[in-house]
Amino acid sequence: MRDFHFPGRSEVFASNGMCATSHPLGAAVGIDILKRGGSAMDAAIAGAFVLGICEPQMTGIGGDLFALISPANSNKIHAYNGSGRAPAAASAENLRAQGHETVPLFGADAVTIPTAMHAFAEMSEKWGKLGLDVLLAPTIHYAQEGVPVAPRVAFDWLDASKALQGAGKTHYLINGKVPKAGEIFRAPGQAEVLKRVAKDGVKAFYEGEIAEDMLNALNTLGGVHTASDFANVSSNETTPVSGTYKGTELFEHPPNGQGATAILLLNILKHFDIAAMDPFGTQRAHIEAEATKLAYDARNRFLADPDHTTKLDHMLAPETAEKLAALIDPKRAMPSAAALSExxxxxxxxxxxxxxxxxSVSLIYSIFHGFGSGIASEKFGILLQNRGAGFTLEQGHPNELGAGKRPMHTIIPGMLAENGIxxxxxxxxGGAYQPNGHARFLSNLNDFGMDAQSAIDAPRAFADGGVLKIEKGYSEQVRAELTDLGHKIEVPNGPIGGAQSIKISENGVLIGASDxxxxxxxxxY
Structure with a gap:
């Protein structure tokens, strides 16, 4: 329990239903859907669509999603892959011939087919009650009438807007300027798109005028996307991967998501007495940073499109973690593992x-970088993701860009289970931070007995590309001691990531936490 003398958040308790997310309007829409008899899937879908208007720099209908679902009256956990594929004409060889060493972040070559819309429709059909037209109604309203820009959104918008180009500036700036907190943002083009989908089904998004609008934007910039790529979009149910940490089972989305990285990271941490360390001290931050370098190096070498990932079992094997743990020097930082391949x-x-x-539903939905590729369709203002930048151009690598392949993704939903429930x-x-964040969240719960809100509030550190990023919540002494251990320390301009959770208590009470x-x-409610 937190000390009520200090500012902070209490956990939220309710017994009928709950929704937690990064913007109040998204959470409110989710609760409204639950009150109307919708399922948790209905609530998650409706809330997610709204977030595309409330946080357009983060997500939108031009993006992808992953989800974990535990249906009512069942202890089984399903995974759903709503991530897009590279167009049929995509070629790493062609990009290498043009002199590229990586997929250009803000060009048409980075745009994979946006698949979230297809996944929303399929999940609504399988696990929803109210129908996609009902779930789209709140977002159509907010897209037409507008939403006030929230403070954190305004903070992110300022930097992310640098990626906007062409029609992206028209649709995502207000009178040519980055909106400030409290200004009203509207997306009438997206409202029209969603009206057509509500009326005619998801086919209206992937064929006809809407698809042509997206194709024109891409082809004008040299994209090799075709109408066939959009018409043949697909999403699918799959099987989660899981691991156990101190009695709690962690379920993650399988490749092409990076969830296996969190399991490997926890398997490495099992070889250290984390619970005996200061939760916000130097030793824990150091060991976690070293374990992160090793786990992410494995991620970069092994994870890719599901049809091209061949060493997942090796990555999750206990002996792999044991060997990696043995490489960690408690008194010295190792050089950075191989450079990130995405x-x-x-x-x-x-x-x-x-x-x-x-x-229960755990859903993550993204356009990758701030404002994705920066490319928006001219008429409807559909902002297109740049998930193709998650491919590598390294010849023969399992995650090499190729026709119809899905890139390795950073977005991962999580779900915990106790005794099979x-x-x-x-x-x-938080992009690449997510596996580190999953591992740290579970370690905060099990090693230090924190409640979920405290586990989310706790300061974060992340070993990323040769730098150990440390939030301001760590003391100057800890930062100095980590420097002495050989870490290159950086306090980032913004915080590291964000989180939400809902705990289902034995008596059925729901306990929510939000970052x-x-x-x-x-x-x-």
């Missing part, structure tokens, strides 16, 4: 919902 950024949204029947959908935003690093909240 372009890393922090922009994503996460939403979780639990309904009165016991269904799902007990907590949760997620940690103060974001504008959002947990709401229940």
């Amino acid at each position: 372009a890393v950024h922090k922009d994503t949204i996460y939403i979780t919902a639990v309904d009165r029947d016991g269904m 799902p007990t907590m959908p949760f997620g940690v935003m 103060p690093r974001k504008d959002g909240c947990a709401l229940g």
